[in-house]
Amino acid sequence: MRAVCNTESFGRKLAMTSRGVSARSTVELLRGILVETGNQSVKLSATDMELSIQTSSPAEVEEEGRVVIPARIFNDVVRSLPKGDLLLEHDRAGGTVRLAAGENEYRIRAYAAEDFPQLPAFDEQNAFTITGEVLVETVEKVSRSYSRDETRPVLTGILINFEDSRVRMVTTDSYRLSIKESELATTFEGSRQAIIPARAMQEVSRIFSGSEVEQIEISLSENQALFRIGDVLLGTRLIEGNFPEYKRLLPDQFEREISVPREDLLETLRRVNLFATRQTPPVPVSLSFSDGAVEVVVRSQEIGEAHEKLPASSEDEFHISFNPGYLLDGVSAVDSKNVIFKFNESLKPGLIVPAADGEEEPDFLYLIMPMRDPSRS
Amino acid sequence: MKAEAGIFEGIIGNAEALRRLERSLAVGEVSHAYLFYGPPGVGKRTVARRFGAALVSGGDERAEDRARRGLHPDLQEVEPEGVFTTIGQVREIVRQAASRPFEGARRVFILQADTLNVQAANALLKTLEEPEGRAVFLLLAASREGVLPTIVSRAQTVRFNPVPVAEVAKFLREQGDENPELVAALGRGNVGLSLRYARETEMWELRKAVFTAAFSFAKDFGERRRAVEKIVDRAEAVGEARETAFLEDIDEPDRRAKESAKRLGKAARDGAVREALGLISLVYRDVAVVNAGAEKLVANLDRLEEIQDYAERFAGANWAEAALEVGEIQDTLAYNASPEAVLEVALSRVRQKILGAYPD
Numbered sequence: 001m002r003a004v005c006n007t008e009s010f011g012r013k014l015a016m017t018s019r020g021v022s023a024r025s026t027v028e029l030l031r032g033i034l035v036e037t038g039n040q041s042v043k044l045s046a047t048d049m050e051l052s053i054q055t056s057s058p059a060e061v062e063e064e065g066r067v068v069i070p071a072r073i074f075n076d077v078v079r080s081l082p083k084g085d086l087l088l089e090h091d092r093a094g095g096t097v098r099l100a101a102g103e104n105e106y107r108i109r110a111y112a113a114e115d116f117p118q119l120p121a122f123d124e125q126n127a128f129t130i131t132g133e134v135l136v137e138t139v140e141k142v143s144r145s146y147s148r149d150e151t152r153p154v155l156t157g158i159l160i161n162f163e164d165s166r167v168r169m170v171t172t173d174s175y176r177l178s179i180k181e182s183e184l185a186t187t188f189e190g191s192r193q194a195i196i197p198a199r200a201m202q203e204v205s206r207i208f209s210g211s212e213v214e215q216i217e218i219s220l221s222e223n224q225a226l227f228r229i230g231d232v233l234l235g236t237r238l239i240e241g242n243f244p245e246y247k248r249l250l251p252d253q254f255e256r257e258i259s260v261p262r263e264d265l266l267e268t269l270r271r272v273n274l275f276a277t278r279q280t281p282p283v284p285v286s287l288s289f290s291d292g293a294v295e296v297v298v299r300s301q302e303i304g305e306a307h308e309k310l311p312a313s314s315e316d317e318f319h320i321s322f323n324p325g326y327l328l329d330g331v332s333a334v335d336s337k338n339v340i341f342k343f344n345e346s347l348k349p350g351l352i353v354p355a356a357d358g359e360e361e362p363d364f365l366y367l368i369m370p371m372r373d374p375s376r377s
Numbered sequence: 378m379k380a381e382a383g384i385f386e387g388i389i390g391n392a393e394a395l396r397r398l399e400r401s402l403a404v405g406e407v408s409h410a411y412l413f414y415g416p417p418g419v420g421k422r423t424v425a426r427r428f429g430a431a432l433v434s435g436g437d438e439r440a441e442d443r444a445r446r447g448l449h450p451d452l453q454e455v456e457p458e459g460v461f462t463t464i465g466q467v468r469e470i471v472r473q474a475a476s477r478p479f480e481g482a483r484r485v486f487i488l489q490a491d492t493l494n495v496q497a498a499n500a501l502l503k504t505l506e507e508p509e510g511r512a513v514f515l516l517l518a519a520s521r522e523g524v525l526p527t528i529v530s531r532a533q534t535v536r537f538n539p540v541p542v543a544e545v546a547k548f549l550r551e552q553g554d555e556n557p558e559l560v561a562a563l564g565r566g567n568v569g570l571s572l573r574y575a576r577e578t579e580m581w582e583l584r585k586a587v588f589t590a591a592f593s594f595a596k597d598f599g600e601r602r603r604a605v606e607k608i609v610d611r612a613e614a615v616g617e618a619r620e621t622a623f624l625e626d627i628d629e630p631d632r633r634a635k636e637s638a639k640r641l642g643k644a645a646r647d648g649a650v651r652e653a654l655g656l657i658s659l660v661y662r663d664v665a666v667v668n669a670g671a672e673k674l675v676a677n678l679d680r681l682e683e684i685q686d687y688a689e690r691f692a693g694a695n696w697a698e699a700a701l702e703v704g705e706i707q708d709t710l711a712y713n714a715s716p717e718a719v720l721e722v723a724l725s726r727v728r729q730k731i732l733g734a735y736p737d
Contacts, residue, residue, distance in 0.1 A: 029448060049450040114443075115443055115448050118480040151468060154475065238476065240476060
């Protein structure tokens with residue numbers, strides 16, 4: 001292999017690819033970046049066995065080839081080189097890669113490309129497109145309620161469903177459940193569903209934010225989901241298993257529907273939550289609805305109490321308590337002027353949705369389990 | 378019997394177990410968990426690696442070759458952290474087992490089931506019970522009893538037996554070994570151990586020291602002590618050689634690699650002390666065998682004259698019981714007992730046994 005590229009632009013691509021490298025692996029080869037010559041370009045690939053990142057950088061290819069170069073030293077050297085041309089040359093006999101920039105020359109121990117894991121390929125035929133902004137926003141909406149507890153791996157993922165030109169994402173940590181629906185940029189025939197690690201979706205958002213493209217292409221295979229963001233391809237293993245049947249968790253009807261001004265409620269919650277000490281189980285925040293108002297209360301044995309009163313569309317008396325952090329997450333994920341609460345009984349789950357314009361179904365739902373309020377029982 | 382072809386090519390012994398595994402692979406009826414149990418050095422790990430490589434690669438030869446060399450993302454071998462496979466390690470396995478294969482047909486985990494403590498084993502149970510799809514667990518253990526029954530009952534058990542000495546000798550002869558019979562006999566059915574005698578000079582040095590100590594029956598306490606010290610020195614040398622060999626394979630050993638090397642070195646030293654006791658027991662067994670007129674069964678072929686000599690001099694002693702006694706001490710070898718103390722106790726008990734028949 002022999003190729004010349006621009007140090008600066010190659011370095012940027014290399015740094016991005018390096019994020020995909022497995023830092024913990026004990027196998028040298030897996031801490032490397034696969035470098036392959038392509039059509040007027042050099043292709044860079046890395047994987048940590050969960051995620052994979054593949055991208056390419058323009059290059060003048062003088063001799064074709066493939067080789068694996070240890071990521072850390074490769075990245076460190078290229079990053080610190082002055083602007084200009086960079087020559088990459090694989091010395092097969094010596095088992096090294098030569099990097100030459102001006103008068104500077106480096107030789108790095110290299111590994112055989114044949115030993116590198118087989119990275120997933122993008123399936124053009126069955127791919128579909130979504131507006132990047134929409135994907136990022138949808139991920140963000142549901143990202144609060146995936147589980148951080150790795151003993152239930154299914155819940156650490158985002159259930160993603162593509163159906164009839166819509167995408168639906170669902171997460172739950174079994175205390176709350178978020179559902180967000182958005183329009184795809186292209187129509188999609190049939191339906192596809194997968195559980196994708198939340199971490200991978202956040203990496204997609206991150207790469208998108210750093211890019212200048214508008215669309216993201218997606219291909220779902222049996223084992224992998226692949227996202228094409230401009231010239232970057234991010235792959236992730238899918239999570240195996242059955243996602244909870246979330247539709248069954250959603251009550252068909254609610255006895256009350258109460259509207260509260262969102263901004264005011266957010267500020268109230270942020271203040272009263274100062275009294276919710278970090279402890280397990282947490283100190284609950286209580287909502288006491290009455291005719292036209294809601295009182296928001298946090299009582300901590302250690303610190304003291306906070307009481308605030310807000311206008312609300314409630315008509316009768318109703319009390320319910322929540323984990324303060326979870327309630328705040330739900331209210332902040334809503335982006336309408338008023339937030340709508342739907343309740344049945346005090347110990348049954350409540351629903352938080354944006355105030356809909358007209359008769360439309362809301363495109364975001366946040367179901368939250370109540371807490372038992374010790375001061376009331 | 379040596380497997381001639383297929384994924385287990387070149388593996389000696391346990392032909393029936395290997396056939397069973399190959400058959401399940403051929404018909405695609407693969408269990409989600411296997412427990413390979415049996416004494417050390419009979420090929421459990423090698424078989425697990427080969428079987429695991431075949432499982433993840435699903436027929437792709439290049440992928441299978443990569444997997445055998447530990448370079449496949451879907452085949453993972455979990456080494457215990459010290460004495461135990463920890464709950465942290467098991468949680469990571471549980472998480473990984475719930476994700477689809479990266480490139481292969483399945484995900485395979487190889488772990489040592491007898492190093493799981495109770496919490497770690499319990500954390501693994503649910504995954505073993507309801508495997509999410511395509512994860513296969515290959516569990517290794519020295520015995521079924523060393524594994525929690527709840528784990529055993531969820532796995533298909535495959536027993537690995539000691540390999541007949543004649544088979545090991547035949548294999549060694551084919552490899553061009555100089556003393557195939559002797560090396561095979563010293564391994565006592567443990568192929569790994571035989572190979573170490575074939576390759577490591579430190580093991581022969583250890584054996585020399587063992588012979589001096591085993592026949593150190595003088596009244597003089599100091600002589601026995603010096604013999605024991607010699608054995609411990611040799612065991613240290615075995616440990617150091619292991620540590621050096623491990624570090625030589627790594628380009629730039631970091632702190633973690635150095636710690637691993639130290640741990641392996643210590644394990645090898647402890648293993649050598651254990652082996653010294655095993656050898657002492659074997660020497661006494663040989664004398665007992667000669668006494669019983671079955672010289673053909675002597676393992677230490679190269680020291681036959683010396684063994685005959687002692688058999689004659691202490692013909693009335695119960696050598697078989699001495700061999701058993703040392704064997705029992707070997708079984709109870711505790712983690713933290715000083716090797717010197719254990720060896721001295723063993724030798725002085727034996728001395729009483731042998732000389733008991735010859736009161737002053």
